[in-house]
Amino acid sequence: MSETGAPRVNRRDFLRLSGAGLSGLLLHPAGQALAATPDDNDLAILYDASKCIGCRACERACKAYNGLPEVEEPNTALSPTSWNLIAAREGVYHGQQPYFNYQCMHCTDAACVMGCPSGALAVNEKGFVSFDQNKCIGCGYCSQFCPFGIPQMGEANLLTGEARATKCTFCQDKVEAGTGGPSCAEACPTGALVWGQRGTLLAQAKSRVSELKNAGHSGALLYGEYEAGGLHRMSILLDQPSAYGLPDDPGGQYSLARLYRKILQPAGFAIFGVALAGVVTAYGLARRNIHMEEVE
């Protein structure tokens, strides 16, 4: 305390407090304030792990619709030619229901979209994350920003960077045209994958989670209602998200993405604008006030 009784803040404390405040402002509260929110009328997919039998009909339907090559051996990871994957996770729900369907989570405030410099990734007005591969420049930022590791890059080239990204598009062509829904959901024989309006699916999912809990699945939970601002590919899980390889809190990369796109980039242009305006003003003043014949 100082002599006046006021708390004294030394320079180190001031810097520490300022740093903490700035970090907090940038990375969480402000980030949340900058985030978009999902709409009940958005389109979404609901995956119910308790109904999945691992038949891989979704994988095949995805490949067939998107013209991706079939493989004889089951895929073990997402790849440039496998945008939809059924994988059995060891240790999930005591090994009784180990399957999980991996595909784009179609985040509301998608980190990949914020990181994409070319506009190849965009949040569609219907809520899902669309992708235009013709616009992709292969920078791979999306693959780094996505907390779920969904975008897959093609063959790497040391000089030019990586080939263009690939990911689930929510079968955007036919969904946009109104001629159908995501192929994976249309092909699922057990109803583990369904699609529709997000609000409707959300109510359905909550009811299903209660049902599962009443049936003795005490760990049942809904993943995607709030995670990362709300997903458009929600999941009913029988175990903790980490058991399925999902991040419990995917917020870190979203915070960095928001810092990058919504704070750093506008701040950069503001600084460039100030520098340019300063230079132009300085030039005007110099031209008016400096007479070279006197200077020389």
Place this chain on the structure above:
Amino acid sequence: MSVRLKDTDSVIHIRWIPRYTGLERFMHWVHTASFIPLALTGLILFSPLLQCGAGCVAMRNLRILHRIAALFFGATPIVYALVQPRRMLMHVREFFSFCRYDIDWLKAAVPYYLLGRHGAMPPQPRFNTGERLNAIVMIVGAAVFGISGLGMWFGKGVIPANLYLALLVIHDLAFIVTFAMFMVHFYLAVIHPMMWQSLVSMRFGYVSESYAREHHARWYYGREQAIRMWEQHKAEGGD
């Protein structure tokens, strides 16, 4: 060099003093010639406002150009350090040497550069305060660009995603600072009406004696004499 003024008998004698070696100038221009395409191609990746329309082939090629330019940008200081390590060390010492006259220079710089009032400008060594600040920003910036850029180039998919993103943010922060500094440097070196000799010296390596005396007195006269003259000038009421 003597110049006879047109239609008069007056002759102006100009004594030219070497300021930069050929290698220094070559390195400066290679650095500039790589920084500008790096900045412009980086700006396209940096700004969502510059997103490409249909196609994007050009944008993909710009990414390649960014990497090629980065090789030259990174090679410049390395080559200089290999060819003339002592002179480079001397430069670094010069750049990072500051004294109270630099504060006075910063105070006097605004009326000088905006209004042409030279009287309050304290004596400067071979690089004035502004040039040294620019050099420091570029040296630190180049180091940050190098580390973060190489990390992004070779670390994608190898290093943790959060580290990659941190490198991306750091790379962009370095870009914001260095590009803003470059705009000021470009204005003062190329556009400002009184600084043309500075540009000439970076082109041909020489400045006039009068320019050296006025702008870099500590270099021209030597530190002690220049400061003595400056203190005397102030004592006599010079502004």
